[in-house]
Amino acid sequence: MTRFADLGLFTGVAQVDNFCRMADLLPSVEMPASTRPRPWPSGAPVEAPATFDHAGRVKPFEDGFAETETAALLLLHRGEVRYERYALTGGPEVRWISMSVAKSFVSALVGIAIEEGHIGGVDDMISDYVDVPDGSAYDGVAIRDVLRMASGARWSEDYSDPTSDALRLAAAMSGQGTLVDFVGGMVRELEPGTMCRYNSGDTQALGLLLIKATGRSLADYMHEKLVEPLGFTSSCSWLVDSAGTEAAFACLTVTARDFARLGELYRNGGRVGDVQVVPEAWVAESVAESAPPFEPIPGLEGEPPIGYGYQWWIPKTDAGETTGEFSGIGVYNQFVYVDPAREVVVVKLSANRRYGTSLEESDNREAENMEMLRALARVVDPPA
16 A cells, blocks of 8 residues: 555655545545435536736636646536536546645534534633643644634644655654644644644644544544535545544545535535535634734745635735635645635646645745636626
């Protein structure tokens, strides 16, 4: 069996042949398709724009698609498929790794668990549910602050640094300890609630919270609470560590059409048809900017044009204003982007091999991708 460390992530190695079959390469737990599948209806097809604007330059849309090694690009408008395109190893039935888009699924499950009474609320201490050593990173930290990436845990998410915490977390997926041990060994550096520091360890702690609070595996809980009611038409899976614990921070494998279901669920205030799957108030709170100030991000000048909610990113204009958009975002350019004003959901699945090889936007292209998806969303309602 391949180890997570054998994939050569963030080294410039091509990943298009890996990301389409992660559940075949690595230990995982399967979640069957819904017993009540809800295929997407088709609407009138639209064309992608010829160009999009980024950083003061006009760029061909096709260049953005190809240069980030896009495998799937799907646009829903009012719940209908209006644009769907696959390339490389992508396809309608291909399950692609979520990377950190998984974090937004975890957030939804936390909201459901609170509604069901498994968790008292976001002001409860996560250490009331998850066993961690006294004085460690998550001891006495409110669930709200973990959701907002404001736990105060010491962390480096620099993928180009082999000693960073993010890559040590990946090592726990290769048999170097377990995810439970990793979370318990994290240390506090800042006062909780004072700074938003992007931290995949926070999401792994939320995954352990769900497992402890519900008494079920993360995959089992997700299958009942999201896969079934959302009507997934394909099976999906969650990668696990050597102890069988799901990697909550990044490791769902799902088709593009089924990724779109989370975006459409949140676009509709947590409802699927007449069923309230995620509490409406939780959806609204999750996708509103609620985090404390961002820690400065290396490689970017000034504050980034994006905010953070409960494991969802909140894009902003260059002037720093929110527009109602929100997005799940994962490394290597995975996106579930939602523009409620245009009633649009866009899924982009990619394998940008330059991602994480440096801290530069020219390699990572997250801001560029956001402008590309915004341009695609506008084709259903072109600006005057």
